[in-house]
Amino acid sequence: MKVLSMHDAIAKYIHDGETIAIEGFTAFICFAAAHEIIRQGRRDLTLCRMTPDMIYDQMVAVGCARKLVFSYMGNPGVGPLFCIRRAVEKGIPKPLEIEEYSHFGSICRYTAGAARLPFFPLRSFVGADLAKVNPNIKFVENPYGEGRIAVVPPLNPDVTIIHAQRADTNGNTQIWGILGVQKEAAFAAKRVIVVVEEIVDESVIRNDPNRTIIPSMVVDAVVHQPYGAHPSYVQGYYDRDNLAYLEWDRISQDEATTKAWLEEWVYGVKDWASYLAKLEKKEKDIWIRLAPGNAPSQPVNYGLYS
């Protein structure tokens, strides 16, 4: 039984100065965890994410981060990330060190981290400038043939936070939709927090083992937090709140409006339940607006062999 409240999971497992990955490619981005980290005032974090997205924009805006490790610094489908830009270009609220890869580079780093390999080879970076500004991207001789190949070092976060549809109380976690680097990021980490829309009985997991992406073995804490990925989305549960992403695009362009928003929506609420209540007060029918239609898969027969 690994179920903790979000407050307790963050308090117990995330410490100042650590390397954190809150992953999820457009989908499954755990804002509930990020806001709790902000409220608990963590500092000097190294934040890793393929696409820092709005979630790290907010964490950088409050000064949580010392360093950002990434491969696409944008607000997907919307525009730039203004808070991260301010930190990188002007050192506001404080300077932010960056370590940059391509997406494939990031994926290979997590893959090496998960498998505890010393590096991972990939055919990329040639003819381009990224390897010139990131000394961690190196080229080695092919030991079995001709030519050189790029390699990247493993990424082993102190903590990875994964949002998913469901898990049992021990942390056996099932995900469907965009799988991203969720599995690799979890296996690469020293500690893993899984945040889910639903806690289900172990039998639900065992009835569909092919859908279990992260096993209890690598999970330290399970947090039950419905709508915990808002304004990101969870496949089949709620759609991305694109209006919120567009709103952030406006708010984040100015330092003062950014601060005011964070005061109101992060510091001004005590937990995610209060955030949701505030959200529902602002827009009564928000979950109707974001509800997807139904598109269930056909059940499959695993067979009973007794």
Add this chain to the structure above:
Amino acid sequence: MTDYTPTEFMITLSARALAGERIVFVGVGLPNIACNLAQRTVAPDLELVYESGVFGARPSRLPLSIGDPTLISGATLVCSQADLFMNYLQAGRVEAAFLGAAQIDRFGNLNSTVIGNYSKPKVRLPGSGGACEIAIHAQKIFMILRLKKRAFVERLDFCTSPGHLKGDKRERVALDIPGAGPQLVVTDMAVFGFDKESGEMTLNSLRPGVTVEQVQSEVSWSLKISKDLKNAEPPTAEELRIIRQDLDPQGIVNQ
């Protein structure tokens, strides 16, 4: 002739470039709507591949990003991104891909990382995402970007994605870059190809009403012009109907 916007010109000309292609790596925005138009016109068997890990997407609404949930429902296959980048892209199984950028040079090298100096940027742009490896591995690269002098530059501030490098084909071979590189640049004023020998961008066709002088005034180098320069075939009524009614009824991309 039906009226059309410069954006509709870009979407239509990009879609037509996909005639005969089967597997295309799709980016968000204009490439996305162009690929969907192609699927309904010149390339009905087109498989849409997204870097989020989706193969054979059949989006039932215009996806707002490359990670939109509409890409999942009804797709042929959804896999991890490790799977997608290794076994699909790196293995050479993607035939065509669209890329955009803030800067392009005459050999189709692209910058989407930074304006100014990398360590002291004037403007920090998103960076590679998957663009660097897409440029290396997709068999053909198509670019969509608006024609502007500050985008069509003599020298990139940073090379995010390699094109024809300095123009000598042997360079790509020596670097073990398998794809054939940039094939086409579709802009709102003109369409460019690349010279097979010199690797240099060449003005192939104009949007009707646009002059060579207008195009040259938005390009920082002395432009190479095709002997067969012609006016591009404007969007047809049917292509415009599909864009306006089916693909982007709210005018999100087509502004």
